[in-house]
Amino acid sequence: MDDTERRRFLRAALAGAGLTVAGTAAASESDRNDSNRNDYESNQETTQTTTADAGGAEEAGLVTVESDESVGATVERIEEDIEDNDDLILVTAIDHARNAQNAGLDLRPTVLVLFGNPNLGTRLMQASQTAGIDLPQKLLVWEAEDGTVNVTYNDPAWLADRHDIAGQEEVLNRIADALETLATGG
Incomplete structure (x- = not known):
């Protein structure tokens, strides 16, 4: 099964379980923008921040940066940047807000973008196979209660500590x- 077939299979399996998966082949840009409350155009400047919604994020090994774009525009930019990078593979994007809506629940716009670089991720798993639980890499794009849009990801140094990975500083x-x-568009 090639990557495209595997992704289709995964999307179909998740859809069968009542989950909605957004991605380059799974949802259109308008679908993603429909789920966002503040879809406005702005520049791509971001600032490092820890928000109240992220509560204890630094202690949990999370890095959060603020985006000046909507959730939809931020996700679109991140996906384009991943697709434009020959070293990265966009796996999928999961629209948690849409999944919540499908379950009759309310959730501010929240999209998880999964992507990876097998040349780097494999090295981490060779050093400690349990690192595979945290791979591929993820960026969570979410709207805070105050309307700000954030991008949160796992700090690789924290992952190295979590999985007792040594000697992989360059990676x-x-x-x-x-x-x-x-995360920053920089």
Whole structure:
């Protein structure tokens, strides 16, 4: 089964379980924008922040940056940046707000973007196979109660501590740089 067939199978399986998966082949841009409350155009400047909604994020190994764009526009930018990078593979995007709506529940716009670089991720799993529980990498794009839009991701140094990974500083630094660049658009 090639990657495209695997992704279709995964999307179909998740859909059968009542989950909605958004991604390059699963949802249109208008679908994603429909689920966002503040869809406005702005520049891509971001600032590092820890918000009240993220509560204890730093202690949990999470890095959160604020986006000046809507959730939909931020997700679209991140997906385009991943697709434009030959080293990265966009796995999918999961629209948690749409899934909540399908279950009759309310959730502010929240989209999880899954992507990876097998050349780097494999090195982490070779050092500690349990790192696979945290791979592929993820960026959570979410709207806070006050309307701000944030991008949150796992700090690679925290993941190294969590999985007792040593001797992979170059890989961890490359991953950290990629995550920051994708989150901030920088």
